[in-house]
Amino acid sequence: MNPYEPQVVDVIQNIEETPTIYTLRLRFRDKARQQAYRFAPGQFNMLYLYGVGEIPISIVSDPADEFVIDHTIRSVGRVTKAMSKLKAGDQIGLRGPFGRGWPLQHALGKDVILVTGGLGCAPVVSVIRYVIRRRDLFGRLVIMQGVKHADDLIWRDQYEQWETLHDTQVILAASEQPSAQWPWHSGHVTDLMHTAVFNPNNAIAMMCGPEAMMNAAIDPLLREGLNEHDLWLSMERNMHCAIGLCGHCQYGANFICKQGPVFPFAEIKTLFGEKGF
Ligand SMILES: Cc1cc2nc3c(=O)[nH]c(=O)nc-3n(C[C@H](O)[C@H](O)[C@H](O)COP(=O)(O)OP(=O)(O)OC[C@H]3O[C@@H](n4cnc5c(N)ncnc54)[C@H](O)[C@@H]3O)c2cc1C
Ligand code: FES
Structure with missing residues (x-):
C-alpha cells in the first residue's frame, strides 16, 4: 500500500460514547484490502475527511477482528468535530497502520x-x-x-x-x-x-x-x-x-x-x- 495514498473506507457505524466522544467503526471498501489489513495494539491510522483534513488516531479494536477497524475520537477542533457528524454509509480516507505498537x-x-x-x-x-x-x-x-x-x-x-x-x-x-x-x-x-x-x-x-x-x-x-x-x-x-x-x-x-x-x-x-x- 502506498503510504501517502489514503484508501477509501466505509463508515459502518458512528457510536456516540459521550456528547464529545465517538467511535468510528470503519471497513475498507476493497474487501481484499480489509482482509490483508493487520495492525498491532498501540499503532495509529491517519484518517482523512475529504476536503477538511487528515489526523492521526489510535486503533482501539482487537487485531483478531478482521471485519472492522475502530477509532475512538474526542471532538476538539476542525477535523474531529467535522468527523463526529459522519453517518453509516459515508466514506473517508485511511492510511496506515503506522508506528511502533505496545511490546x-x-x-x-x-x-x-x-x-x-x-x-x-x-x-x-x-x-x-x-x-x-x-x-x-x-x-x-x-x-x-x-x-x-x-x-x-x-x-x-x-x-x-x-x-x-x-x-x-x-x-x-x-x-x-x-x-x-x-x-x-x-x-x-x-x-x-x-x-x-x-x-x-x-x-x-x-x-x-x-x-x-x-x-x-x-x-x-x-x-x-x-x-x-x-x-x-x-x-x-x-x-x-x-x-x-x-x-x-x-x-x-x-x-x-x-x-x-x-x-x-x-x-x-x-x-x-x-x-x-
Ligand atoms: C499517535 C497519535 C494518536 C492519537 N490518537 C488519538 C485517539 O485515539 N483519539 C483522539 O481523540 N485523539 C487522538 N490523537 C489526537 C488527535 O490526532 C488530535 O486531537 C487531532 O489531530 C485534532 O485535530 P482537529 O483538527 O480536530 O483539532 P485542531 O483544530 O487541530 O486543534 C484543536 C485543539 O486541539 C489541540 N490538539 C491538536 N492536536 C493535538 C494532539 N495531538 N494532542 C493534544 N492536543 C491536540 C490543539 O492544540 C487545539 O487546542 C492522537 C494523536 C497522535 C499523534
Ligand atoms: S509526521 Fe512527518 S515525520 Fe512524523
Missing part, C-alpha cells in the same frame, strides 16, 4: 499494569482486550484510569465487567467533583499507584495520556522496583506525513510517527518532561 511479546508471562488518563485510554483499550482474550498468557492485569469528571469515563460497563475477572484489578479515579454515582476514588489516579498489586520483578507497565500524568506515575513505579526497561509510554505530537519524512513530530533524535508512538522509558528519559520537546 506485547515482551509482556508474555508478566503482570501487566496499564496507566491512562483522559482519552489516553483509547490506545491501551486494545491492550486490555488483547490480554483478556488471551488471559492465560499473562500474569495479573492492573487497569488504572484517571479522568477529570466522572462523566468523562467512557466504556463504564466494560470497567465494571473487567473488575469481576480473576487476577484483574481496576482502579478508577475522577479528579473533579465526583458524585454519589461515582463508586470509585476521587483525586488523581497517580496518587493510587501504591494500591496496585503486582510483582515488580516480573511486570511491565504501559502508559498513555497527558505527559504530566505519566510523569507522576513513573517515580512510584520505579520506586516499587519496576525496571525502567519494562516501562513504556505512548507519546503524541502533531503529525503530517506519519512516515518519518516531514519532521513535524520530531522528538529529539526520534520521530514519534516512526520510532514511536510507543517508546520504552529508558529510550526517552533524558527528554521526557523537558520543556520545549
Whole structure:
C-alpha cells in the first residue's frame, strides 16, 4: 500500500460514547484490502475527511477482528468535530497502520499494569482486550484510569465487567467533583499507584495520556522496583506525513510517527518532561 495514498473506507457505524466522544467503526471498501489489513495494539491510522483534513488516531479494536477497524475520537477542533457528524454509509480516507505498537511479546508471562488518563485510554483499550482474550498468557492485569469528571469515563460497563475477572484489578479515579454515582476514588489516579498489586520483578507497565500524568506515575513505579526497561509510554505530537519524512513530530533524535508512538522509558528519559520537546 502506498503510504501517502489514503484508501477509501466505509463508515459502518458512528457510536456516540459521550456528547464529545465517538467511535468510528470503519471497513475498507476493497474487501481484499480489509482482509490483508493487520495492525498491532498501540499503532495509529491517519484518517482523512475529504476536503477538511487528515489526523492521526489510535486503533482501539482487537487485531483478531478482521471485519472492522475502530477509532475512538474526542471532538476538539476542525477535523474531529467535522468527523463526529459522519453517518453509516459515508466514506473517508485511511492510511496506515503506522508506528511502533505496545511490546506485547515482551509482556508474555508478566503482570501487566496499564496507566491512562483522559482519552489516553483509547490506545491501551486494545491492550486490555488483547490480554483478556488471551488471559492465560499473562500474569495479573492492573487497569488504572484517571479522568477529570466522572462523566468523562467512557466504556463504564466494560470497567465494571473487567473488575469481576480473576487476577484483574481496576482502579478508577475522577479528579473533579465526583458524585454519589461515582463508586470509585476521587483525586488523581497517580496518587493510587501504591494500591496496585503486582510483582515488580516480573511486570511491565504501559502508559498513555497527558505527559504530566505519566510523569507522576513513573517515580512510584520505579520506586516499587519496576525496571525502567519494562516501562513504556505512548507519546503524541502533531503529525503530517506519519512516515518519518516531514519532521513535524520530531522528538529529539526520534520521530514519534516512526520510532514511536510507543517508546520504552529508558529510550526517552533524558527528554521526557523537558520543556520545549
Ligand atoms: C499517535 C497519535 C494518536 C492519537 N490518537 C488519538 C485517539 O485515539 N483519539 C483522539 O481523540 N485523539 C487522538 N490523537 C489526537 C488527535 O490526532 C488530535 O486531537 C487531532 O489531530 C485534532 O485535530 P482537529 O483538527 O480536530 O483539532 P485542531 O483544530 O487541530 O486543534 C484543536 C485543539 O486541539 C489541540 N490538539 C491538536 N492536536 C493535538 C494532539 N495531538 N494532542 C493534544 N492536543 C491536540 C490543539 O492544540 C487545539 O487546542 C492522537 C494523536 C497522535 C499523534
Ligand atoms: S509526521 Fe512527518 S515525520 Fe512524523
